[in-house]
């Protein structure tokens with residue numbers, strides 16, 4: 001295509017809410033055949049709410065919420081926001097936290113409260129608790145499974161060396177996601193769902209938006225997302241990755257084409273070639289159509 005055609009294409013993109021980093025990006029956009037979609041914040045809104053509090057036998061539900069809420073108050077993760085806000089609404093002021101640590105892709109830990117009242121609390125994936133030899137009782141494990149089967153994310157809460165409860169949060173699927181995925185398929189692309197979340201949650205979301213069950217890659221650590229992209233590339237695929245979070249930056253940079261949600265983090269936007277300003281996944285299909293039009297009509 002002539003530089004003029006590329007410039008016009010880039011300008012059209014901007015009008016459609018697609019920011020294109022450079023004219024050469026349109027060429028890679030046209031060649032893409034696989035679209036890897038991050039789940040949280042990309043296919044879903046990323047705005048979670050606390051739906052359910054399940055305390056183990058002998059554990060006070062408000063205490064569970066107070067300790068977990070205090071800890072999550074120190075984290076920016078969407079799950080953390082839901083828990084901290086839900087806890088504050090139900091139990092009021094939350095205790096202070098010391099020695100807070102974020103365990104990437106797994107959860108959070110820290111010391112909640114002061115003096116004799118202080119407790120070593122952990123909130124996150126079951127794997128995180130298991131690493132610390134805390135195991136869910138059968139009722140808590142059942143609560144986790146039930147939540148996941150409904151496409152909800154459940155996290156475990158433990159303190160002083162014992163698993164104490166489960167908190168269920170849910171994140172709404174964006175109303176435009178299913179349509180966007182239909183459009184991507186019609187353009188001949190294969191959509192793939194990639195997430196750090198539980199496999200059952202991922203499967204439920206995939207079913208709702210029309211992604212094939214065998215194209216779901218779940219329970220992937222943040223640092224391993226980039227390896228998933230590299231693996232698809234080594235299979236000969238030309239990969240677009242759509243993401244919004246800090247976690248997605250390496251995968252966005254590695255992909256043949258990185259698309260960031262305009263509603264996402266600056267880190268994700270910097271690592272990508274295209275930004276979908278409105279955070280609407282349908283703009284990914286618009287970008288593919290635009291590249292085909294721009295490069296197809298003028299040789």
Ligand code: ADP
Nearest residue numbers: 040075077080105106107123124125195196197
């Ligand atoms: P995604 O790939 O869906 O954006 P992440 O990689 O950020 O997810 O997190 C993966 C999983 O780790 C979450 O589904 C959750 O179980 C757990 N997790 C991460 N951060 C937290 C947190 N602050 N509180 C509780 N659980 C967390």
Ligand code: MG
Nearest residue numbers: 038040041245
């Ligand atoms: Mg995310």
